[in-house]
């Protein structure tokens with residue numbers, strides 16, 4: 001296995017002689033219009049199709065998307081393990097890739113944890129961690145080498161394991177070892193490719209918070225890749241949701257969750273009700289009246305939406321409220337309770353609203369039984385009117401007011 005060692009031992013593509021090309025941004029990482037094609041039997045497959053994003057210094061930034069959407073390819077282009085077909089990548093304002101002109105991986109100040117960890121089985125823990133320093137361009141003397149390996153093992157709570165064969169570590173310990181090896185050169189950018197996906201559920205929860213705590217303590221800018229929405233929402237300052245080689249939405253976890261831009265995002269990140277409706281006319285506060293089944297609600301719509309247009313309204317199950325008596329104000333429609341599922345901390349009820357099935361995630365104290373006639377409230381601020389394709393979301397009101405990732409994760 002060659003492709004490992006915090007980039008250090010990785011095969012490099014043919015490269016430019018300059019350590020860096022020129023550049024201009026203050027972001028820790030900037031990716032502009034990145035395209036990567038792979039040759040396949042029938043021609044070329046575009047794995048990454050013109051993506052653009054920037055990561056602020058010290059931020060934890062996540063690429064979230066289903067398998068095959070281009071996450072790993074993007075990470076490998078940033079690391080220098082793949083040569084882009086188009087676009088620009090810069091680290092701390094210095095270009096490391098401009099089109100096919102690239103700086104080799106060992107000259108990029110980057111540490112990477114691969115999805116399979118890529119740990120060398122024939123080496124001890126110490127030798128695995130020390131490897132990037134041994135092959136580095138600047139030679140590190142033995143006493144410093146030992147001290148830095150000790151420090152790195154200490155960071156990931158593997159103190160005392162140095163002499164152990166790497167194969168004798170548990171899954172969680174191997175994951176920590178890969179992290180120590182990625183950090184040993186004190187890189188300014190850390191790349192993590194689905195580092196938690198090989199762990200069992202409990203260990204995954206623990207490592208999630210360990211990694212985020214360590215990242216915050218070191219202040220190291222991190223680009224994280226996952227297909228797991230819970231990891232993305234709970235760990236990130238910002239998230240780019242990817243689908244089919246594109247970024248379909250970018251924002252704080254709260255923005256992505258509360259105001260999904262497309263049906264794909266609303267369905268992939270959490271679950272959502274999708275209600276088909278028609279625009280009935282202008283409503284209050286700049287919103288529009290939408291006819292859903294027999295009922296009518298109001299919601300903010302994308303610019304240019306006109307009376308008579310078909311629309312899809314996305315509402316999260318936890319935002320649906322159910323009342324026995326009709327509330328005086330608000331977006332309220334009449335419905336009939338269908339299936340009621342008591343799941344301990346909540347009651348999941350399906351409610352039929354003029355032939356449209358709405359799922360409501362309710363507090364267990366809410367009394368609902370099958371066939372009960374109820375009033376379903378869909379708060380206007382929680383209704384996102386979306387396009388079915390990769391169009392833009394409506395400028396719904398409250399995203400800007402909501403706490404941002406920065407509030408949750410001060411750096």
Ligand code: ADP
Nearest residue numbers: 038039045047066067068069070071072073074
């Ligand atoms: P992800 O990490 O999001 O699962 P990848 O970046 O690994 O996705 O892959 C994106 C797309 O590119 C997929 O369709 C995948 O099959 C294809 N792909 C990845 N690597 C290669 C390769 N070396 N050769 C051909 N196709 C590839």
Ligand code: MG
Nearest residue numbers: 068071072073
């Ligand atoms: Mg991948």
